[in-house]
Amino acid sequence: MTFGYACHYCGRTDGTPTRDHKVPKSAGGGWGANIIMSCKMCNMIKGSLKYEFFVSHFQPFLAENKEEYLAADADSLKEIKRWQRAFTLHLRRHLDLSHPLRPLHRKLKESRLQARRLAQENRERP
Numbered sequence: 182m183t184f185g186y187a188c189h190y191c192g193r194t195d196g197t198p199t200r201d202h203k204v205p206k207s208a209g210g211g212w213g214a215n216i217i218m219s220c221k222m223c224n225m226i227k228g229s230l231k232y233e234f235f236v237s238h239f240q241p242f243l244a245e246n247k248e249e250y251l252a253a254d255a256d257s258l259k260e261i262k263r264w265q266r267a268f269t270l271h272l273r274r275h276l277d278l279s280h281p282l283r284p285l286h287r288k289l290k291e292s293r294l295q296a297r298r299l300a301q302e303n304r305e306r307p
């Protein structure tokens with residue numbers, strides 16, 4: 182344990198701390214407030230996901246699994262893989278229900294169907 186270290190994402194104080202860029206260096210992220218300390222597990226689960234996106238989905242995921250997540254060895258690749266899978270499943274489940282594009286797609290589909298129905302009705306009229 183490093184003095185003063187607590188994972189930015191899960192709050193654990195054990196395991197090997199890693200540095201993470203909120204905004205990736207490749208996207209113009211610099212130093213200072215852009216650098217956060219994260220456990221290896223959170224860092225690897227976040228991967229290349231955008232910071233805001235990751236945090237907004239990881240917080241409810243963590244709330245559901247907090248005790249088990251914090252009890253897992255954050256340096257164990259086997260454990261990291263297990264939690265990566267769990268988070269991917271969580272993300273998939275959540276995005277299926279509330280993907281911002283879903284209602285839009287549905288609306289577009291409905292309006293296409295309606296247009297087709299109207300066209301058909303017009304043709305059927307004598």
Ligand SMILES: [Zn+2]
Nearest residue numbers: 188191220223
């Ligand atoms: Zn963490």
